[in-house]
Amino acid sequence: MNKIKCECGHVNPEGTVLCEACGKPIEGNQHIDGNDGKKLLNMRYDGTARRSQTYNKSIIDKTWSFFSSVKVGVWLIVLALIASAVGSIFPQEMYIPADAVSRDPEIFYEERYGIFGLIFYQLGFHNLYSSWWYMILIALIGVSLVICSLDRFVPLYKALRKQKAKRHDTFLSRQRLFSETEVVSDEEIQKLEKKLKKRGYKVRNEEGHILAEKGRFSRWGPYVNHIGLIIILLAALLRSTPFFYTSEYVWIREGAQEVVPGTKGEYYIENKDFIIENYDENDERFGEAIKQEGGMVPNNYQTNVAVYQAKEAVPGAEPELEKIVEDNIQMNQPIEFGSYTVYQSGYQLNEFTNMTFKIHETDDQNEEALDSFTIDLTSPESEYNLDNGFRVEVGQYYPDYYLDDNGEPASETNFPRNPAFVLLVYPPDSEKPEISFLGIGKNIDATGENQYKVGITDFEMHDVSGLSVRKDYSLPFFVVGAAIFMIGVIQGMYWQHRRIWIRPKKEGIMLAAHTNKNWFGVKKDIENTISGTNIKMVDDQQELEE
Amino acid sequence: MDLFSFSSTMLYTAFVVYLIATIFFGATIRDKRGKAKKGTAGKIGITLTIIGFLAQIAYFITRWMASGHAPVSNLFEFMTFFGMTIVFAFIIIYFIYKLSVLGLFALPVALLIIAYASMFPTDIAPLIPSLQSHWLYIHVTTVSLGQGILSISFVAGLIYLIRQIDQSVKSKRTTWLEVILYSLILFVGFIITTTVFNMMNYSASFEYPSGNNVLTSEYTMPAIAGPTDGTLITEDAMQPWFETPGWMHGVDAGKKFNTLIWSFITGSILYVLLRLILRKRIGAAIQPLLKSTKPDLLDEIAYRAVAIGFPVFTLGGLIFAAIWAEEAWGRFWGWDPKEVWALITWFFYAAFLHLRLSRGWHGEKSAWLAAGGFAIIMFNLIAVNLILAGLHSYA
């Protein structure tokens, strides 16, 4: 490597722009930070030698240079920004509204948004945030972050450790804040030093050359926050593995008990009751707003549950269950057991549990029951043999009856929300069935010649609760990443690295200052510390330049 | 007087006091007769601002007491709070930089936002279950504070642009600056239109199909654009000139679109009138007043506000939001439009900060970026709520 020896005696690595020790611009390297022909020095990384700016031969060098460029980083961020915005134009697939004519994305987007919707769908934007190219974009930001940070952190750290209080003439005069005072007494300088210390500056005096420095640690802020971001990106990677993260959903009706999905049969959950409460319409405070909402504003969704843990599952046998939790799940108040968290996520009111029918003679004014039977809608049988000799076959069962586009009866869902049946009634000792169609508010005799009529006499209903079940071991990583990120940004944003240099010159001094941000603040520091002395206030040379 | 009306009175008071404070900040530049006077006007201005701010805090607390939950749960409450955080951020920045002219622009922006907010239903509304969480307050107040601080960056940037852009010839830059000012005037248009039709008690009902249902929409302004496939059911009301295009969806899409059209019409008339009166671009008319402000300081403030606001925004808009979402839905990040736009805002300001690292992005370019950032914030507050529906149930 071609080390560069400065006239101050310090040996700098190849590619250095400003001597690490004295800050003298190193000839031939000024183009690197764009100092050529400029009055002010680019102080961004203290003119240190960065790998990306120094080596540019091999593929590795080129890749490194590419990703360490802030310009590239900004481009990546801007691309991610635009992509994210595009994805929000129409709803993502998972947010296709429930009232859509069809929730099939192939139909939905075109049906609702026309040609643009079709394009949106065909380009895969309906799942944009999990598309491979979006992920690659985010991953590239990650790569860029790492390379960029390494490229700058290491040399900057070294340079700030090696910096001397004694700085070269040109280094001072080419700072943005600079002044030269012809005659300054020692007392004045001592006074200045004292005041600087009082303002929290660390002051180093090397043979009359003074470096007052404050808040150097804030320079590490960006690197700390970038580490936080990397941890978050890694956490996102972990989260995509089933070991770290599982997400399941279970519909469970009142009174029922189900295996908690995703727990391999270890846990069972029982829905004891689902409760939905609305705000009181007559509430003084909210009355007006509730009226505007049409009278019903929910106040609480709640499932009262019991959770059981299976003791050593014996294959084939019913597991022995031990109750471990009995609690209420509400919105914003999930319950936890083992490594799982269960959230209140949905509900379905008033599904039919069972329906009871009676059979009577069609002509009977009193509709006196000849026989009766009950269909359990959670597990309907195909045939019912009744006490008084009737036999009923369930010809068709539509749990959620509606007429489809062709006018044919069909079931919209598999849930017994609007049950309807085609029943084949075999009178005692008859092999010829009579066909009836029954549903809520419907009782149709297919032929009009039935001797017997079936009627609904009773039914029971239940609510169904939708619960999400999550296991997420990646959370702590996100928490740590986010915490580090916050520490980093605060460190970098709420403190600044300020340096003030004083270089004796004949009778007087040169005074220069640099800060990585908040020039106003450092000017105030200087103004305050030189008050009561003859030392001249610094000029803002950038201001003058414009 | 009950708490609720006391609270409303306090908000009204704050509004009026901010207005007066603006006039005093205006006096700081108008007054050419010497420094002493100028200082006094500024001091009165900031004192009034603080008084107004206290009044608004009183509004906030009493409304909280009246409703039982922090008043940040619907569009009116949320936007009002946002106006308040802009004022708060201004007060902080004022005490750092002592720049009076900032007040002359920051307060009107806050006033516009509060007035805008007041056009939406102001009744105290109950909280639906997903919003019943302390994280809601923590999240919303912090985001809002972050956005308030970031808005000051826009204010400083705007002053910078008005001060610096060469107005002697028409250029792309003068045009874009006019676009910014015109957009602000559109808000005034919205406020005027809404107020006028409110006073006239205008109302017209439409029925329109949505999926398998028929919904009604109450228009409070004459319908220029009716709902898609809608029919007017109020007698004697104006027939719509045309229908809202079918691709605009969501509850009351037609009504919102109609309101937008009215705001554009009124705002544009206002803008044209102003141009006729001033006989030059609005930017050019304001420019001479800003001669004595230092562009460097404005640039510094525009940047500093981002530096201060960015961490606050990250904390509220991303981290607290994630914690709340985890608690409510079991997923800390769900890509719903509101979340996506918070991320976009965050990306944008991250890009801004990185661009500031290089030479050549200070000054004017920075100021344009600050305006862009504010546009994104406003988009997230208004358009995302009203157009791209999300889980967040404001609106």
Ligand code: HEM
């Ligand atoms: C969304 C992703 C990113 C975020 C949120 C972020 C955040 C930040 C923040 C807040 C700063 C401090 C800025 C200042 O002090 O004014 C910073 C500095 C920096 N960032 Fe990033 N960054 C991101 C991505 C990147 C990428 C992809 C690169 C690579 C090109 C990069 C390179 C840098 C550099 C070189 C600095 C300056 C370091 C210094 O001042 O010593 N950042 N970043």
